[in-house]
Amino acid sequence: MKDHGKLGIESLCVHAGQHPDELYGGVSVPIYQSSTFAFESAAQGAARFSGADDGYKYTRLGNPTTSALEECVAQLEGGGQGLATASGMAAVSTVYLTFLGAGAHMVSTDSVYGPSRTLAERELSRFGVETTYVDTTDPANVARAIRPSTKLVYLETPGNPTLAISDIAACARIAHQAGALLVVDNTFCSPLLQRPLDLGADIVLHSMTKYLNGHSDVVAGILVTRQPDLLTRMKRVLVQVGGTIDPHQAWLVLRGIKTLALRVRAAEQTARRLAQDLATHPAVAWVRYPGLPSHPQHELAKTQMNGFGSMISFELKGGVEAGRLLMDSVRLCVLAVSLGGVETLIQHPASMTHASMGPEARRAAGITDGLVRLSVGIETYEDLRADLWQALDRVVTATTPQGEAQVGV
């Protein structure tokens, strides 16, 4: 195994986990599209199953292409071991099923991705698991919610879609004092912008569907930890639940990661400018972006994150109706859920990604009905601005009394 520990993150994106192909020297990691692996003898097969021989046996239990991806992402997260999964939700459910059981309790960010919350509240509750959702931007709320039975503190930072930012190091101290593990969903940042393990998290989780893959053509997830016992426990659950990634899917993500640094930085530059612009449009009530001084955790974002990312949330003065008109009026931005791809995506969390939470939980988590979420891609800034402007101007025209047109700046 090569030690890439001293390389910069751009080099790691290209080289981490990529070992020379011994057969033909292929530069790209081969796709081992095989469900099973032949043994040279019955003794070898038995040795592989006993663990005496660490060779591959069956793809649900491990695959060379998948291993390359796991090593790559673990190195990007600053070291440890990875466990790739069929989706981000397979990673979330693996964490829950591994560390929560009857009588166990979890404290979690209130504005997490909708299904990460409803899986715990609606399904795991049937097995006696209890959860408390709090505004984790104040670590005191986390400390107050801890119980003797708390096994997990689960943060999503920045949260989806509020972009609320929680202090990972402070929450790690609170979790560890209580004998609980800290899990951080790092999907919105990618390892390029945030490394939770360095800040005390025990497990980091990604929906690789987003920035890591980056091309809106794969659904995948991953877990990374520096504690081998935690990895062993999660792997045991994952392979039995069957949430294993497919080798071709793993290879596509590996390919996407090669340009992670370029994509994330390009999108961020455009997002910074668009966030500033949006705040000046007469149709917009407010803009939430970690890079704006108006963001409530802007100072924390500056120290905890290595950049502000390319997710923007904003509220239109005309509420839900205005949001609907805006989404129906964009031409270059794509009206679709998901995020972190090369194309700019726009969506309405209250009726789409966070509809499953229900209105009360959404209101408590700050997910207002008029909130629009923008995942900025790598298109030309001027094109995106022009597209958003023509759509926002339509909103102003439609919502001005007596049809008086007001043209945005």
Ligand code: LCS
């Ligand atoms: N964690 C976060 C922060 C997410 O945003 C998502 C998906 C997941 C986990 C689950 O990952 P998946 O299983 O989809 O790979 N977020 C989505 C979103 O905001 N729009 O569509 C999917």
